[in-house]
Amino acid sequence: MTQLLASVMNVAEADQALQGGADIIDLKNPLAGALGALPSATIRAVTQFVNHRAPVSATVGDLPMQAEMIYRAVAKTMDDGVDYVKIGFWGATPALDCMKALEPLTQRGGKLIAVLFADQQPNLATLFEFAQAGFTGVMLDTANKQKGNLTHYLNNSELGFFVKQTQSLGLINGLAGSIGLANIPQLMILSPFYLGFRGALCVAQQRQAVLQAHAVKQIREAMLNCKKDLKIA
Numbered sequence: 001m002t003q004l005l006a007s008v009m010n011v012a013e014a015d016q017a018l019q020g021g022a023d024i025i026d027l028k029n030p031l032a033g034a035l036g037a038l039p040s041a042t043i044r045a046v047t048q049f050v051n052h053r054a055p056v057s058a059t060v061g062d063l064p065m066q067a068e069m070i071y072r073a074v075a076k077t078m079d080d081g082v083d084y085v086k087i088g089f090w091g092a093t094p095a096l097d098c099m100k101a102l103e104p105l106t107q108r109g110g111k112l113i114a115v116l117f118a119d120q121q122p123n124l125a126t127l128f129e130f131a132q133a134g135f136t137g138v139m140l141d142t143a144n145k146q147k148g149n150l151t152h153y154l155n156n157s158e159l160g161f162f163v164k165q166t167q168s169l170g171l172i173n174g175l176a177g178s179i180g181l182a183n184i185p186q187l188m189i190l191s192p193f194y195l196g197f198r199g200a201l202c203v204a205q206q207r208q209a210v211l212q213a214h215a216v217k218q219i220r221e222a223m224l225n226c227k228k229d230l231k232i233a
């Protein structure tokens, strides 16, 4: 079953996300960009609060593709005790030096998820390089949250290729990028490992507003209903 990843910014929102049925709690500061990082203290507090009821991931910030800086941010976030660390690989071609620099951390057991941006024409033929560097997964998101959602940039055949390709490489995959209820049927057909949400879970669908349990529940139910429909078909 495709999992529901909910991006939260504090303990209260993590509580709402769990009450609504989120499968993965993702820590992110939506006030600081697409992959805004939260302070260590918040990451630790939420991880402690979740207490293994769900896996926890955290983003390292909208960092430039500088290997040393990314290495330090990922190592620090791993030390905060999360299960997965999400790292943005901006631009069309993923920075090989950054990928390589993170290899010692994947060898130490770090579960890293690369985030590629659908609105930056990502080269989906390079996914095997993430597998080679020991990454646990790759997800698609959008960098510009004002300009359309994931499905505006990649059609279902491209998204399906991404899901299949990651699966065949043994990578988990995720689809996100200003998606909401209306996109669920189209994306569930692809059976991704998870769908990621923030804006759709918040008051007035504004990603910088407060996340609410009932919105998480609505998304959860829509995903479950799609799964049932797929089984019947």
Ligand SMILES: O=C[C@H](O)COP(=O)(O)O
Pocket (backbone or CB within 6 Å): 005, 007, 026, 028, 141, 142, 145, 176, 177, 178, 179, 196, 197, 198, 199, 200, 207
């Ligand atoms: O990781 C998933 C994201 O937090 C999605 O955020 P968004 O739905 O506001 O684009």
